[in-house]
Amino acid sequence: MKEIxxxxxxxxxxxxxxxxREKRRITVKELGRLxxxxxxxxxxxxxxxxxxxxxxxxxxxxxxxxxxxxxxPFPLRRQKKKKEKETIAEAAAEFVKDGEVIYLDSSSxxxxxxxxxxxxxxxxxITNNIETAYQLSKLPQVSIILSGGMVRKETFSLVDAPLSCxxxxxxxxxxxxxxxxxxxxxxxxxxxxxxxxxxxxALLRAKRVFVLxxxxxxxxVSFKNFAGFNEVDIIIxxxxxxxxxxxxxxxxxxxxxxxxxxH
Amino acid sequence: MKEIxxxxxxxxxxxxxxxxREKRRITVKELGRLxxxxxxxxxxxxxxxxxxxxxxxxxxxxxxxxxxxxxxPFPLRRQKKKKEKETIAEAAAEFVKDGEVIYLDSSSxxxxxxxxxxxxxxxxxITNNIETAYQLSKLPQVSIILSGGMVRKETFSLVDAPLSCxxxxxxxxxxxxxxxxxxxxxxxxxxxxxxxxxxxxALLRAKRVFVLxxxxxxxxVSFKNFAGFNEVDIIIxxxxxxxxxxxxxxxxxxxxxxxxxxH
DNA sequence: AAAAGGAAATGAAAGAAATCGAAAGTGCAT
DNA sequence: ATGCACTTTCGATTTCTTTCATTTCCTTTT
Numbered sequence: 001m002k003e004i005x006x007x008x009x010x011x012x013x014x015x016x017x018x019x020x021r022e023k024r025r026i027t028v029k030e031l032g033r034l035x036x037x038x039x040x041x042x043x044x045x046x047x048x049x050x051x052x053x054x055x056x057x058x059x060x061x062x063x064x065x066x067x068x069x070x071x072x073p074f075p076l077r078r079q080k081k082k083k084e085k086e087t088i089a090e091a092a093a094e095f096v097k098d099g100e101v102i103y104l105d106s107s108s109x110x111x112x113x114x115x116x117x118x119x120x121x122x123x124x125x126i127t128n129n130i131e132t133a134y135q136l137s138k139l140p141q142v143s144i145i146l147s148g149g150m151v152r153k154e155t156f157s158l159v160d161a162p163l164s165c166x167x168x169x170x171x172x173x174x175x176x177x178x179x180x181x182x183x184x185x186x187x188x189x190x191x192x193x194x195x196x197x198x199x200x201x202a203l204l205r206a207k208r209v210f211v212l213x214x215x216x217x218x219x220x221v222s223f224k225n226f227a228g229f230n231e232v233d234i235i236i237x238x239x240x241x242x243x244x245x246x247x248x249x250x251x252x253x254x255x256x257x258x259x260x261x262x263h
Numbered sequence: 264m265k266e267i268x269x270x271x272x273x274x275x276x277x278x279x280x281x282x283x284r285e286k287r288r289i290t291v292k293e294l295g296r297l298x299x300x301x302x303x304x305x306x307x308x309x310x311x312x313x314x315x316x317x318x319x320x321x322x323x324x325x326x327x328x329x330x331x332x333x334x335x336p337f338p339l340r341r342q343k344k345k346k347e348k349e350t351i352a353e354a355a356a357e358f359v360k361d362g363e364v365i366y367l368d369s370s371s372x373x374x375x376x377x378x379x380x381x382x383x384x385x386x387x388x389i390t391n392n393i394e395t396a397y398q399l400s401k402l403p404q405v406s407i408i409l410s411g412g413m414v415r416k417e418t419f420s421l422v423d424a425p426l427s428c429x430x431x432x433x434x435x436x437x438x439x440x441x442x443x444x445x446x447x448x449x450x451x452x453x454x455x456x457x458x459x460x461x462x463x464x465a466l467l468r469a470k471r472v473f474v475l476x477x478x479x480x481x482x483x484v485s486f487k488n489f490a491g492f493n494e495v496d497i498i499i500x501x502x503x504x505x506x507x508x509x510x511x512x513x514x515x516x517x518x519x520x521x522x523x524x525x526h
Numbered sequence: 527a528a529a530a531g532g533a534a535a536t537g538a539a540a541g542a543a544a545t546c547g548a549a550a551g552t553g554c555a556t
Numbered sequence: 557a558t559g560c561a562c563t564t565t566c567g568a569t570t571t572c573t574t575t576c577a578t579t580t581c582c583t584t585t586t
Contacts, residue, residue, distance in 0.1 A: 008321035009572070011288065028534075038574055043535070059581065060534060072397050130393060130409070137416045146393070146421055148411025148429040153400045158409055165428025166411045272562070291544080301564055306545070322544060322571060 012037075013045050020055055020064050027061035074131045074156065079108060084214040084238040087259045089113040092176055092212055092236050096120055100173045103202045104132055106157035106195060107178020109212040111135070117142060126163075126172060128198050130156040147198065159194035163201040175206035177227075181220030182213050184248055187229055189222040196226040208233045215240030229254050275300075276308050283318055283327045290324035316443055316454040316485040347477040347501040350522045352376040354499050355439055355475055359383055363436045366465045367395055369420035369458060370441020372475040374398070380405060389426075389435060391461050393419040410461065422457035426464040438469035440490075442476050444483030447511055450492055452485040459489040471496045478503030492517050 007015070012035060019034075020026050031042045050057040056065050079085065088109055093116030096102055104110040106129040114135045117123065121141055127133055128147040136144045149161030177199055179188040188211060190196050203209050209232050218241045234255045246256045275298060282297075283289050294305045313320035318327055351372055356379030359365055363383075367373040369392040377398045380386065384404055390396055391410040399407045412424030440462055442451040451474060453459050466472050472495050481504045497518045509519045 008288070008324060008326065010319065010321045010326060039534085040536090040575085041573055044573090072394065074397075130396065133414055134393060134397075134419075137414055137419070140416075144414035144416075146409070146411055146414055148409055148421070148424060151396055151400055151407035151409055153407075156397075156400070158411070161411060161429050166424050302544085303546090303565085304563055307563090 009045075013049060016042075016045055017049060017054055020049075020062055024064045025058075025061060029060070072134055074134070077108070081214045081216060081238075083263070084240075084259075084261050085109045085212075086112050087261045088212050088214060088236050088238060090116050091257060091259045092210055093117055093120075095174060095210065095234075096123060098122055100124070101126065101171055103127065103172045103175040103177075103206060104129070105175070105177045105199055105202060106132070106155055107212065109178045109214065110176045113176060114139075126167065126202075128158045128202075130158065149198075150194075152192075152194070155195075157195065157198075159192075159198055163198070163205060167205075172202065172206040174208045174210060175202045176210045176212055177203065179211055179213050179217060179226070180222040182211070182217050182235075183219055183221050184245055186221045187225050188227045188232070189220075189225050191222050193224060196224055199226050203227055203231060211235045213237050213241075218242055218245060272308075276312060279305075279308055280312055280317060283312075283325055286327075288324060288326050292323075294324075314483065316483075344477045344479060347522075347524050348372045348375050348475075350524045351475050351477060351499050351501060353379050354520060354522045355473055356380060356383075358437060358473065358497075359386060361385055363387070364389065364434055366390065366435045366438040366440075366469060367392070368438070368440045368462055368465060369395070369418055370475065372441045372477065373439045376439060377402075389430065389465075391421040391465075393421070412461075413457075415455075415457070418458075420458065420461075422455075422461055426461070426468060430468075435465065435469040437471045437473060438465045439473045439475055440466065442474055442480060442489070443485040445474070445476050445480050445498075446482055446484050447508055449484045450488050451490045451495070452483075452488050454485050454487075456487060459487055462489050466490055466494060474498045476500050476504075481505055481508060 016026070016031060028039050028042045028046065032039045035042070046055065046057055046062045049055045050062065054065060056063040085108060089112035093113045096117060098121040101124040104113060104125055104127045106127070111129060111132045114132060117125070117136070118139050123141070124143040124145065125136055126145045126147065127136070128149070130146070130151070133144050133146045136142050145166060147158050147161060147163055147166055149158035152159055180191050181189040183189070190199065209227070211232050211234070213235065215238050218237070229249060229252055232254055234257060235249065236257045236259065238259050238261055241258060246258070249256055279289075279294060291302050291305050291309065295302045298305070309318065309320055309325045312318045313325065318325045348371060352375035356376045359380060361384040364387040367376060367388060367390045369390070374392060374395045377395060380388070380399070381402050386404070387406040387408065388399055389408045389410065390399070391412070393409070393414070396407050396409045399405050408429060410421050410424060410426055410429055412421035415422055443454050444452040446452070453462065466489075472490070474495050474497070476498065478501050481500070492512060492515055495517055497520060498512065499520045499522065501522050501524055504521060509521070512519050
């Protein structure tokens with residue numbers, strides 16, 4: 001850690017706060033050396049931060065205040081096939097190029113893409129999922145657009161509002177959509193009518209459409225179709241998807257990518 | 264950095280603002296040299312910018328905040344005058360009747376209304392704040408509509424999308440808005456232009472407009488006005504608001520409610 | 527468990543820098 | 557010239573940091 005030249009009180013306290021946030025603990029002595037400043041002054045700083053409720057004061061130093069974590073506690077959903085979904089998401093994220101505008105729908109597989117977007121630069125992500133937007137907000141170089149609408153409390157997704165409000169048409173370069181079921185005959189299907197409306201909205205505006213489905217989705221049919229295969233560019237799935245269906249799709253001009261999952 | 268010749272006050276202050284925005288920090292001395300002007304004048308400039316909420320004043324200089332997510336994130340903003348804000352919010356919640364459609368803006372005071380909405384029945388809440396929407400989602404009998412738009416990471420609020428998209432016009436019965444400053448001359452003012460646009464949008468659609476401001480907001484003026492008092496129905500504040508200003512507002516037909524805070 | 531030793535915290539005071547308030551000065555436009 | 561807005565001067569006050577003496581807290585020893 002290098003020395004830090006003299007600065008305003010507020011600056012120094014902000015610095016101290018982020019050091020503590022990072023290292024979880026710090027001593028007065030360390031800080032004194034770091035800022036080349038007297039211990040008494042450091043103590044004043046720590047006391048100020050402590051009485052603002054930002055850190056916990058201890059003898060000789062301070063600790064990061066845990067409870068103060070500004071995390072929104074989204075309920076943990078037990079994820080089936082989590083490893084597969086993560087691998088699919090990772091493969092999907094490879095298609096995202098710097099500067100692009102992409103759409104992530106409210107499916108769990110698409111939301112797993114978030115961590116893999118951390119290295120991209122200047123991308124814009126449009127989504128209708130509140131949790132996805134929240135997770136994305138931790139990535140500084142990502143602009144986020146959340147579609148508006150009625151909140152579906154079960155999934156924290158937004159429905160009942162047309163995307164057209166939020167953005168001019170056709171400027172999504174890639175849309176990443178999940179599906180409840182995928183079958184040759186019925187195409188892509190999903191359960192909730194309102195979610196379907198949003199999916200279609202995104203799909204129609206996207207230049208390229210990616211469908212992310214783990215192998216359990218193959219051959220299943222749900223309530224309502226939301227897209228035919230002619231509207232899809234690339235399907236990403238894991239090994240376990242039926243080979244003959246994949247071949248049939250390839251013949252129809254859909255690219256199918258099968259990822260291998262490490263166990 | 265080259266010298267800058269004499270200019271109008273406004274020009275100079277704009278210059279100062281953009282310098283600070285670029286360098287993130289500046290000292291009075293530096294600015295004094297730069298403009299070949301006395302330190303006292305520079306201090307006046309900095310104080311003006313600071314009381315408009317555009318910079319943060321420190322001893323010996325100033326810092327730029329806002330974009331820097333470190334500074335006053337939503338959770339910390341909520342801690343200031345928490346008790347007052349809660350009491351104001353409680354009083355505001357009394358005005359919400361079963362079955363109504365209300366709007367809560369992205370102010371911390373409005374977000375404190377959430378717990379007090381738990382006993383209402385069949386209400387619909389529209390908001391542009393992600394955290395408020397999240398807290399509301401725990402209340403089963405509340406329908407939530409989140410405005411869409413670009414996510415402002417500092418405040419978890421949504422901007423840049425017209426409310427008209429999400430909902431047919433004029434059907435908000437009551438809007439509850441915060442403000443950065445309130446003064447007789449300048450009306451209601453706030454710092455961020457995009458937030459202001461959203462506030463105005465809500466205000467114009469609401470049948471009745473409530474403004475929630477703790478006593479520290481009185482007499483302050485920020486960058487831009489978002490409403491005149493003729494557009495406001497009720498102001499709710501805590502004891503500590505200047506009595507003569509309250510009287511003047513009452514004469515202008517604005518109802519001002521002052522809550523008492525238990526300590 | 528009590529006492530000693532040392533590190534850390536506190537309070538008071540002092541010095542330097544920055545700030546504030548009020549009065550005086552400047553320059554521009556009428 | 558007069559008024560007005562802005563700037564400066566100057567002394568009083570405040571803020572920040574440090575020093576030093578004293579007290580408190582923690583650890584180790586007995």
